[in-house]
Amino acid sequence: MFRQAMRCAALLLLCLSSSVQAALGTTYTVTRTDDPPPDGCQPNDCSLREAVDAVSADASSFDNIDIGPGTYTVSAPALVVHGGLRIYGGGSAQTFVLGDGSDDLFRLDTAAQFSMEDLTLDAAGKIEFDAITGAEAALFHVRVPNPNGTVRVRGTSQDASFHFGESEAAAVIQCNQLDHCLIFDSHVAYLRSDPDDVPPTNGTDIELLRVTIDGALAPGAGADSGMVIGTSGKVTFSDTTITATTRGASIGPGAFLSPPEIDIERLHYLGNSRPLSVTHLVSVRDSEFRDNAAPGGADPKAGALDIVDGLGDSVTIDRCAFIDNTGNADVGGAVRAAGGASLVVRNSTFSGNTFRTDSIGFGGARGGAIGFHAASGKATSLQVQHVTIVGPALTSAGVSGTAIGGFGAAEGVSMYLYNNLLRGSCNYAADALVAASGNVEGTGNTCGFDTGSNLVDATNSALALGTLGAHGGHTPTYLPAAGSVAIDAGVDGMPCLNVDQRGYARPLGAGCDAGAVEAGDVIFADGFD
Numbered sequence: 110m111f112r113q114a115m116r117c118a119a120l121l122l123l124c125l126s127s128s129v130q131a132a133l134g135t136t137y138t139v140t141r142t143d144d145p146p147p148d149g150c151q152p153n154d155c156s157l158r159e160a161v162d163a164v165s166a167d168a169s170s171f172d173n174i175d176i177g178p179g180t181y182t183v184s185a186p187a188l189v190v191h192g193g194l195r196i197y198g199g200g201s202a203q204t205f206v207l208g209d210g211s212d213d214l215f216r217l218d219t220a221a222q223f224s225m226e227d228l229t230l231d232a233a234g235k236i237e238f239d240a241i242t243g244a245e246a247a248l249f250h251v252r253v254p255n256p257n258g259t260v261r262v263r264g265t266s267q268d269a270s271f272h273f274g275e276s277e278a279a280a281v282i283q284c285n286q287l288d289h290c291l292i293f294d295s296h297v298a299y300l301r302s303d304p305d306d307v308p309p310t311n312g313t314d315i316e317l318l319r320v321t322i323d324g325a326l327a328p329g330a331g332a333d334s335g336m337v338i339g340t341s342g343k344v345t346f347s348d349t350t351i352t353a354t355t356r357g358a359s360i361g362p363g364a365f366l367s368p369p370e371i372d373i374e375r376l377h378y379l380g381n382s383r384p385l386s387v388t389h390l391v392s393v394r395d396s397e398f399r400d401n402a403a404p405g406g407a408d409p410k411a412g413a414l415d416i417v418d419g420l421g422d423s424v425t426i427d428r429c430a431f432i433d434n435t436g437n438a439d440v441g442g443a444v445r446a447a448g449g450a451s452l453v454v455r456n457s458t459f460s461g462n463t464f465r466t467d468s469i470g471f472g473g474a475r476g477g478a479i480g481f482h483a484a485s486g487k488a489t490s491l492q493v494q495h496v497t498i499v500g501p502a503l504t505s506a507g508v509s510g511t512a513i514g515g516f517g518a519a520e521g522v523s524m525y526l527y528n529n530l531l532r533g534s535c536n537y538a539a540d541a542l543v544a545a546s547g548n549v550e551g552t553g554n555t556c557g558f559d560t561g562s563n564l565v566d567a568t569n570s571a572l573a574l575g576t577l578g579a580h581g582g583h584t585p586t587y588l589p590a591a592g593s594v595a596i597d598a599g600v601d602g603m604p605c606l607n608v609d610q611r612g613y614a615r616p617l618g619a620g621c622d623a624g625a626v627e628a629g630d631v632i633f634a635d636g637f638d
Contacts, residue, residue: 134170134171134172134173134193135163135164135170135172135173136172136173136174136175137150137155137160137163137164137172137173137174137175138155138160138174138175138177139155139156139157139160139174139175139176139177139181140152140153140154140155141154141155141156142179142180142181142182143156143182144156144157144158144181144182144183144184147159147162149163150162150163157174157176157181157183157188157206158183158188160174161174161188161189161190164190164191164192164194165189165190165191165192167192168191168192168193168219168221169192170192170193171192171193171194171195171221171222172192172193172194172195173194173195173196173197174194174195174196174197175197176196176197176198176199176204176206176228177198177199177204178198178199178200178203178204179199179203179204179205180205180207181204181205181206181207182207182208182209183206183207183208183209183214184208184209184211184212185209185211185212186212187212187213187214187215187216187239188214188215188216189215189216189217189218190215190216190217190218190219190223191218191219192219192221193219193221193222193223194219194221194223194224195223195224195225195226196224196225196226196228197225197226197227197228198226198227198228199227199228200227200228200250201227201228201229201250201251201252201276201277202229204227204228204229205228205229205231206228206229206230206231207231207232207233208231208232208233208235208237209233210232210233210234210235211235212232212235213232213235213236213237213239214230214231214232214235214236214237214238215230215237215238215239215240216239216240217238217239217240217241217242217246218240218241219241219242219243219244220242220243220244220265220266221244222244222245222246223240223242223244223245223246223247224245224246224247224248224249225238225247225248225249225251226248226249226250226251227249227250227251228250228251228252229251229252229253229254230251230252230253230258231253231254231255231258232255232258233255234255234257234258235258236258236259236260236261237253237255237258237259237260237280238253238259238260238261238262239259239261240261240262240263240271241263241264241265242262242263242264242265242269242271243264243265243266243268243269244266244268244269244270245268245269245270245271245272246262246269246270246271246272247271247272247273247274248260248272248273248274248276249272249274249275249276250274250275250276251273251276251277251278252276252277252278253276253277253278253279253280254277254278254279254280255279255280256279256280256298256326256327256328256329256332257280258278258279258280258281259280259281259283260273260278260280260281260282260283261281261283261285262283262284262285262287262290263285263286263287264285264286264287264288264313265286267288268288269286269287269288270287270288270289270290270291271284271287271289271290271291272291272293273291273292273293273295273297274291274292274293274294274295275293275294275295276295276296277295277296277297277326278295278296278297278298278326279297279298279326279327280298280299281298281299281300281301281333282297282299282300282301283300283301283302283303284300284301284302284313284315285302285303285313286313287313288313288314289313289314289316290302290313290314290315290316291316291318292316292317292318292320293316293317293318293319293320294318294319294320295320295321296320296321296323296326297320297321297322297323297326298322298323298324298326298327298332298333298334298354299322299327299333299334299335299336299354299356300315300317300322300335300336300337300338301336301337301338302315302337302338302339302340303339304339304340304362312340312341312342312343312367312369313340313342314340314342314343314344314345315338315340315342315343315344315345316344316345317345317346317347317349318347318348318349319347319348319349320346320349320350321349321350321351321352322334322335322336322349322350322351322352322354322358323350323352323353323354324352324353324354324355324381325352325353332355333355333356334353334354334355334356335351335354335355335356335357335358335359335381335383336351336354336356336357336358336359336360337356337358337359338358338359338360338361338369339361339362340362340369341362341367341368341369342369343369343370343371343372344360344369344370344371344372345371345372345373346372346373346374346376347374347375348374348375349375349376349377350376350377350378350379351376351377351378351379351381351385352377352378352379352380352381353379353380353381354381354382354383355382355383356382356383357381357382357383357384357385357386357401358378358381358383358385358386359383359385359386360385360386360387360388361386361387361388361389361417362388362389368388368389368390369388369389369390370389370390371387371389371390371391371392372392373391373392373393373394373396374393374394374395374396375394375395375396375583376393376396376397377396377397377399378396378397378398378399378401378413379397379398379399379400379401380399380400380401381401382401382402382403382404383401383403383404383410384401384403384410384411384412384413384414384415384434384436385398385413385414385415386410386415386417387414387415387416387417387422387424388416388417388422389422389423390422390423391416391422391423391424391425392424392425392427393414393424393425393426393427393429394427394428394429395427395428395429395582395583395584396429396430396583396584397429397430397432397583397584397585398413398414398429398430398431398432398434398443399430399431399432399433399434400432400433400434401413401434401435402434402435402465403435403436403437403438403465403468404437405437405465405467405468406437408437409436409437409438409439409445409468410436410437410438410445411434411436411438411441411442411443411444411445411480412434412435412436412437412441412442412443412462413431413434413443413444413462414426414431414443414444414445415441415444415445416444416445416446416447416450416452417447422446422447422449422450422451423450423451424446424450424451424452424453425453425455426444426452426453426454426455426457427455427456427457428455428456428457428582428583428584428610428611428612429457429458429584430457430458430459430460430584430585430586430610431443431444431457431458431459431460431462431478432458432459432460432461432462432577432585433460433461433462434462435462435463435464435465436462436463436464436465436468436474436480437464437465437468438464438468438474438480439468439469439473439474439475439480439516440474440475440476440480440481440482440514440515440516441476441479441480441481442462442463442464442474442476442477442478442480443459443462443477443478443479444478444479444480445476445480445481445482446479446480446481446482446489446491447481447482447484448481448482448483448484448487448489448517448521449484449487449488449489450481450489450490451488451489451490452479452481452490452491452492453492453494454479454491454492454493454494454496455493455494455495455496455606456494456495456496456606456608456609456610456625457496457497457584457610457625458496458497458498458499458577458584458585458586458587458610458625458626459477459478459479459496459497459498459499459512460498460499460577460585460587461499461500461501461502462477462478462500462501463477463501463504463505463508463511464477464505464508466505466506466507469505469506469507469508473507473508473509474507474508474509475508475509475510475514475515475516475536475537476510476512476513476514476515476536476537477500477501477508477510477511477512477514477533478498478500478511478512478513478533479491479493479498479512479513479514480510480513480514480515481514481515481517481522481537482515482516482517483515483516483517483521483522483541484517484521487521488521488523489517489521489522489523490522490523490524490525491513491522491523491524491525492524492525492526492527493513493524493525493526493527493529494525494526494527494528494529494604494606495527495528495529495599495605495606495609495610495615495623495624495625496529496530496624496625497529497530497532497574497586497587497624497625497626498512498513498529498530498531498532498533499532499533499574499577499587500512500532500533500534509534509536510533510534510535510536510537510555511533511534512531512532512533512534512535512556513526513531513535513536513537513556514535514536514537515536515537515541522537522538522541523541523543524537524541524542524543524545525543525544525545526542526544526545526548526556526558527544527545527546527547527548527599527600527604528546528547528548528598528599528600528604528605528606528621528622528623528624529547529548529549529623529624530548530549530551530572530574530589530595530623530624530625531548531549531550531551531556532551532552532569532572532574533551534553534555534556535550535555535556535557536555539557542556542557545557545558545559545562545563546559546562546563546600546604547562547563547598547599547600547604547605547621547623548563548564548623549563549564549565549567549572549594549595549598549623549624550563550564550565550566550567551566551567551568551569551571551572552566552567552568552569553565553566554566562600564594564598564623567594571593571594572589572593572594572595573589573590573591573592573593573594573595574587574588574589574590574593574595575587575588575589575590580611580626581611581612581613582609582610582611582612582613583611584610586610586611586625586626587624587625587626588626588628589622589624589626589628590628591628593628595622595623595624595628596618596622596628596629597616597618597619597620597621597622598620598622598623599616599620599621599622599623600621601616601620601621604621605620605621609622609625609626609627610625610626611626613627614627615627617629
C-alpha cells in the first residue's frame with residue numbers, strides 16, 4: 110500500500126509540475142485539420158505540424174499544444190518533438206490524429222518532460238509514438254486502436270520513465286531501457302519489454318496496476334497479444350487480468366542479464382493460449398488461473414504456470430486457485446517446476462487440471478495439478494502445505510498422478526507435504542518424499558504417506574467437499590461440509606498455517622483442517638463484528 114501511495118503521489122506531482130511549467134511556456138492552438146507545407150503557426154492558421162515545429166524550435170521551454178475535437182490528418186514525414194511539451198485533445202472519442210500509412214505519427218527525442226492526453230492515435234500500420242527520452246514520457250486518456258501499430262519508449266538516462274494511464278491500446282506497448290514503466294487503469298493487447306543489455310539502466314522496472322491485457326483487442330490470424338518481458342528489473346502486478354491472449358505472459362531476463370524479481374497479487378489469468386512463464390524470485394498471491402491451455406507442438410509447457418529454467422529459482426504460490434488448465438508437457442497440467450527450482454505452494458486450490466491427450470508420450474504424464482522434472486546435480490525442492498487438489502472428472506489414458514507427480518533423478522528431489530487434501534493420485538519416486546504429515550488422500554493410497562500421521566483411501570462422501578465456488582476470499586475454494594474427514598485432520602504446530610486460503614483464521618476447531626479451507630463458523634474470522 111505504501112508503494113502504491115507513493116506512486117499515486119508521484120503521478121499527482123507530474124501533473125502539477127506540468128501545470129506549473131506550462132504556465133511559463135506558450136500554448137499553441139491547432140486550428141486546421143489538414144497537413145499543408147508548414148509556414149509557421151499563426152493565429153487561426155496553425156496545423157498540428159506547425160505547432161510541433163514551433164515547440165521544437167525552442168527546446169528549452171515547456172509548451173502546450175491544444176487540439177480540439179475533430180479528425181486531424183498527418184502525412185510524411187513524422188511529427189518530431191524536441192523539448193518539453195504537453196499535447197491535449199478534446200477527448201479520445203472526439204479528437205483523432207490519423208496518419209496515412211506513409212510514415213510514423215510522432216517521434217519524441219528529448220531530455221524534457223512530455224505528455225499526451227485525451228485523443229486517439231492511428232498511424233495506419235506505422236508507429237504511433239516512438240520516443241527516446243531522458244525524462245518522463247506519459248500518455249493519459251489515449252486510444253491506440255490499430256493492432257498493427259506501436260507505442261515504443263526508450264530511455265537515455267537513469268531518470269527515464271513511461272506512464273500509460275487510463276488508456277486503451279490494441280497496438281503494441283513497448284518499454285525499453287527505462288528506469289520505470291508504469292501501466293495503470295488501462296486496457297491493452299500486447300505489452301513488450303526487450304532485454305536491457307546496454308546502459309543506461311540496470312533493468313526496467315515494470316509495474317501494472319488495475320490493467321487488463323486482452324487478446325480480444327487484437328483479433329484475427331497472426332495478431333499477437335499478451336506480454337513478453339525481458340528485464341533484470343522488478344516486475345509487479347496488482348489487480349490485473351490477462352485473458353484470451355495468443356502469447357500468454359513470459360517474464361525472464363533475456364540474454365546476458367541477471368533474472369528479475371517478480372511480485373504478483375490478485376492476478377486473473379483466464380483463457381490464454383500459453384501459460385505464465387516465469388523465472389527466478391517469484392511470489393504469486395490471491396490469484397486465479399482458469400481455462401488456460403498450452404498449445405500442441407514440441408514446446409512443453411504447463412497450462413497455467415511454468416517455471417522455466419530451474420537455475421536456483423524460488424517460487425511461492427499462496428492463496429491461489431488453478432482451475433481447468435491443460436498442459437502439453439509430460440508433467441504439470443497446471444504448474445510445472447523445472448529441475449533445480451524451489452517451489453512452495455500454500456493455501457491454494459487445484460481443480461480439474463489435466464493434459465492435452467496428443468501430448469501424452471510413451472512415458473505418460475504425471476502431476477495434473479503440480480508436476481516437476483528432477484535433474485541430477487540440481488536440487489529440486491517442493492513444499493506443498495494446506496492445499497486442496499481435486500482431479501478431473503475423467504482421466505485420459507496415460508495420465509497418472511492426477512494430483513502431484515514428476516519424472517527424473519529421485520536423488521535430486523526433496524518433497525515436503527503437510528496438511529493437504531488430495532482427491533486424486535500421486536506418481537513420483539518413493540524416496541523423493543522426505544516428510545509428510547496431516548495429509549488426507551481420497552479414493553486411493555498412491556502418495557506413499559505414512560498412515561500413522563496421514564489418512565489415506567478416504568471415499569468422496571467422507572471427504573464431503575461440496576462444489577467449487579465463492580466461499581470468501583479472493584479465489585474459488587472447496588468448503589468441506591460438517592462431518593468431513595478433513596476437519597481437524599491436519600497436524601498442528603509448524604505445518605498449520607495461521608490463516609487459510611480466504612485469509613480466515615486457522616484453526617477454528619479442535620485442530621487444523623487438512624486442505625486449503627478451514628471449515629466451521631467464520632462469521633468473525635476476519636476480525637470484524
